[in-house]
Amino acid sequence: MEKQPKACLSSPITDMQPEYEVVVIGSGYGGSIAASRLARAGKKVCLLERGKEFQPGDFPEDQAQAAKEMQFNLPQQHLGSKTALYEFHMNKDINVFVGCGLGGTSLVNANVCIEPDKRVFNDEVWPREIRNDLDSVARGVQRAREMLRPECYPEGKNGYPVLPKTEAMKVAASALHEKFSFVPINVSFHTHINHVGVSQHKCDLCGDCVTGCNYGAKNTTLMNYLPDAINHRAQIFTEVAVQYLEKVNNKWLVYYCLQNAEREKFDAPFLFVKADMVVLGAGSLGSTEILLKSKERGLALSPMLGKRFTGNGDVLGFGFNNDCVINGIGYGKNKPGGKIKAVGPCIGGVIDLRGKEKLEDGFVIEDGSIPGALAGVLPGAFISFARLLGKDTDKNLKDFLVEKFRKIKAVIMGAYSGALNNTLTYLVMSHDDANGTMRVEGDRIRVDWPEVGKQPIFKTVNNKLQEATKALGGTYLTNPSWSKALNFDLVTVHPLGGCVMGESAEKGVVNHAGQVYAGEQGTELHPGLYVLDGAIIPRSVGVNPLLTISALAERCCELIAQDYKLTIPYHFPAVSPQEQMIKPVGIQFTEKMTGYFSTREKQDYTHAFELGQQTDSPCEFTLTIISDNLQRMLLSDRHEAKMVGTVTVPALSKNPLVVSEGIFNLFEEDQLAGGVLKMNYNMKLHAVDGQKFYFNGYKEVYDNPGFDLWTDTSTLFITIYEGSDKKGPVAGKGILKIQPKDFAAQITTMKALNTANPLETAQALKDFGLFFTKSLYQQYA
Template identity: 50%
Template sequence: MKKLAKPLGSIQPEYDYVVIGSGYGGSISASRMARSGQSVCLFEKGKEFLPGEFPDSLLDASKEMNFIKGKSTSLEKNGLYEFTIGNGINVFKGCGLGGTSLVNANVSIKPEKRVMQDEMWPLALRQDLASFEEGVNRAWEMLKPNPYPENKNGYPVLKKTEAMRKSADFMSAPFGLLDINVNFENKINHVGIKQPKCTNCGDCVTGCNVGAKNTTAMNYLPDAFNHGADIFTSINVRYVKKFKSHWQVYYHPIGIGRDNFDAPLMFVRAKNVVLSAGSLGSTEILFRSAKKGLKVSQRLGMRFTGNGDVLGFGYNNDERINGIGLGKKGTDQIANVGPCITSIIDLREREDLSSGMTLEEGTVPGPIRSLMPKALIAFSRLVGKDTDRGIKDYFKEKLREFRSLFLGAFHGAVAHTQIYLVMTHDDGNGVMKMDDEGKLNLSWEGVGKQEIFKKVSGEIFSATQALGGTKIPNPTWNNLMNYDLVTVHPLGGCGMGESIESGVVDHKGQVFSGESDTALHEGLFVLDGAIIPRPVGTNPLLTISALTERSCKLIAEEKGYDLNYDLVSPSNPVGNEFTGTGVQFTETMKGFIGIGEMEDFEKGFAKGKLENTTFEFTLTIQTEDIDAFISNEKHAGKMVGSMSAPSVCQEALSAYNGDFNLFIQDEGDSERKRMNYTSALISPEGGNYYFEGFKDIYNDRVVDAWKDTTTLFITLYEGDSPAGNIVGKGKLVIKVSDLLKQLRTVKAIHPKSKEEGRKAIGSFGKFFAGNVFETYFKP
């Protein structure tokens, strides 16, 4: 499988749609807008993971854990597993290309009709639930949910599923196999991705290394790619601003070293913006945008819900469960663990909607299984409640605990533990706020003390009682921890409403502008779980997907797009082809430009210094294949970044479609070489500029080696080419302190191994040093 994300240097300065986030809302939006013939750019904060690249050990998993708490506003924090610590409730979500679909349990289940008929939803949606059902069908067509195939194609009946059947019988409650977004046959899928079948390894929620899980990276995202969308990862979007008829999306590229130089944010222009960064992410971006002047509803951040999520354990049951993922022990053979969730005890059909719930089984992913024996013993002592008694049972339980401690999680008490995920209806009164330092704070004190969670605890006890185990609630749900909750299904914050008085967005996700009760920001949408104004009482991915499909259709109709849903699998493998290993580095240069100087660089520099018309840039230079870069006589790379020229524009300009040439022969002098820099620039004030720079590599004195390689002669033009009027000329230099920072930014890109990465960097260094030696020191 090829990567979908393009190199940073491929970002264009303007798009019809910029989509922020790549979970269900973002992936669907990118796919549908690209299918409508619009130019689409998708920004994802996380990295791209292909099957086989997800963590399969505790050490690897720990490197991808990102804990967000306190006052830190770091632009660089980035990990696949993102934990947000709140007051009363904490959130776990995924951060990678595919969003939380990479680390969820893939369950596609429709909400109850009573949920969608609730008056919390806008009237336009409640009166048109047929369009919601159409959205469900569209999402179903792409995500391909299906139940676990018991006793078919070599798939065994799972121990954990049989245990759920026994619990359901004991509770006199409906049992069923769930539709899950997992592939159970080897095939080329409907968008051209080769997918193997599920091996039942149980590691769905740390990332599917098999490739059988139908994340959005397996369907909607490659479909967007097939229809021309540009996809970029490690892009931290901070806020959006409206400028005349278009939007400006401000972002920070992660991991390229711009933070070393305190470089300003970059931006792209967009006719339309879709915020799909999740309940926390989309809310945070709107809060930050509001601080920059965007008018939004006072309801922003309100009606946050954890979807009534409760995690629990039926520990050390008399029944064997096999609920432990394989991790590094995974094979191509079909194992006896199974996908993370396969079955449900459905307790939703109750007279009181708010008392209904769904109870599903789960698995502990392999990378963290080594933590389970000691942790579960400790929790069972602190907060556990044994459901059976007797001397014989006591000794059997102790023996199983002993086996788990000394033989590991595949044995004894842990192998006899059922994991439960319950979803129900909390009151949805969580609140998100932005503090003065730009940090999003999540607060819902006392939520875990709501009566519904006592009912949930009772149902988990009943399910565990049927199996003869010890009920352990969520480890944070106790008096000592003030009954804090953990949710994996954060919803709300940008809830739908009839007007700006009751919601942040309208029924199709368009943001209220505040000009009047129902006035809307043209071209600004939120399409993800943030717009859901209440808990849905079960896994929300299908609800989010259906609402997004519905909104995309409405937007296309409103704007007159031709949205084509035909599925034609491409003949060629989907993705970008990287044949070699590239190298990138980030460089800062500072100096002066003489505004109005048309001919002489030194005069321009002197004039700029006298008038204090400073000029500086922070640019990232990338070569996609170092061997091709060296062998080609143009030694060409791509360049992207920002430039600051306060005398031209108060805010930083963003540089796109930049070209860089290293040590190319001067056409007019065989003894001279040049380093060329050219780039188009866009201004936050709406203007376009063009930048040219060169370093003159010529040995008139050996001591010039440092000066020549660190001095850039620059020209700035109006417009988008050197055919425009000259704004000014000048000169930039690299300071020693900035050069040392620059050296720390040199890294290999898309290497197939660490060794290849080291070789690529070595080749680049050898090429650079060789040219300096040849020019200045060779006899």
């Protein structure tokens, strides 16, 4: 596969500065809104996202690609890549699906942009400031709509056809004596350069919204709020997993690990970045996990942390093998205009059953589609589950024979024919009791909610879905985990709560503006610490929650601006189209060196090493060396790459120092000593308490008597200066060395960056390896 030019929002991790005015954690609706609005207000903003950046064309299209992008948080272990796009949290009572990537779950949701029943906000679990000022929430709704640009499916207009799955929903709605309507969805139905300069293609009706839109039609935060933040000079860094927060000298320290650097192989400490303000937007599970870990380390927080988790009353069901065609399986690797008939957006319409006397009795039923990447496993899976759990709604001999034929056809011809082509997916949002709790166990977030699936609403919903399926002549199939054998476990794609709003610390984790309470009781607040995502919502909302999350985040940003006397401009000035580029192939590896350092010797490296050893004054670093353009690195005279990481020098700071502006030179010729090559390490170091140092180190590579290749390439002579450069006083000297076990681990961290296929990866590693060995051969042989 040849690499294509693409837009890129994220910056290399080596560009991260040691301190920002605002650090935003997470890039879903809450995080991206905070980054956009605070950048518009003129703040210096940095956004950290634990997943990778995906652009249209990067999302999985078949089963093998999808499998690589799955990760599972099990009770005892984590399986899969920690940056895989589709993340499943497997718990005893309720399983949770979230997205992991730049754009958060917006990358893999079904785009529905709908307001909840107005009575949702009358619940006293909301702070009175929300209940008494719904106009501010309405302003948030309007601002979110202006950015997200939702539209209803334009049936019969501009060449968009009537969709079989929508027609089936109309039949079901009539049988239920309820109203069907098209629902606003964050999807573009025309090709254009949008309001923030992003090129978007019209929806091609592929039905693969929930595995990621490869056509750029889906209005994820990747298409609007995030590029808007970039347009206003924010910086975005991906594959950065925030662990916990700490307050030191009125600054917030955000501790994180690099997801793809493999620093854990060296037991390396976390890195950190400083901020005046931190905004948590990592989602219900992510924001709660970060605060729970922060609380374990001493941050004063409310006892409500982790409480009032809700799955938004989510129910998944299927009308299997109906008597009508549905076209409900996404295209996958099939292209528009081919043999596969139009599916439509994942969700196009809704049967609205919310107008009940009691709010909690209402719910919505939406049509869905199954991603084409899963097409290969669907016939066998559905036929097996239908045999075990299905409820046929129209039993007679003729129907039995016809349905049997459709099943055989699906097995022989695949998911795009027969029984699977006649299967309708139901997605339901209702109201549960929001009594789930979250905790950290084994360094991962876990959800506890005994007996949740036995709440009466779920039986009510499943009965209604069975009734809808009867109108279509199919077999109703519940979510397979919602069965007696599996204790009626649930699955949610809309996790909410965990850092809920409340009028005091006894009732919530944050106040009505999203600001975090600073203790177990009362209304004292942590200055500059906010949560602005689904974690703050204290109850189910009964519909897809993205608009509610966005509206509350917009409202909170408005209040933050008022508190800090900022002005947020909301207009859309003309912007240049987003730049498209092909990222060059790069290289990366992580290196650990250990040794001794002394502040008492400032001239002689060997003496400093010996003094450090005698006084037990160690020094070590773990650095990730990154070249974002391998060919430029190899062909230039300086052979330059960049570095990030930590340096631990107890003689200077009891905590690890974080690196910024690190520069590495591989085999640079020493102009003063002919025939000598040097590996140079230069970087700024930053301490927790604000102290700054400058690190200068070099390895000398030249042939002298004896076999000294290993010694030369594994021995680093270091000088550390006070201040930000070599103009400051010398703080001390020392020598660091690579231990054989660390070198063995270092080899395993070597990886090529931005390659399109395994062949290009192999070529990059080969080019680097040949350059390295050739340089050594010429020097020593």
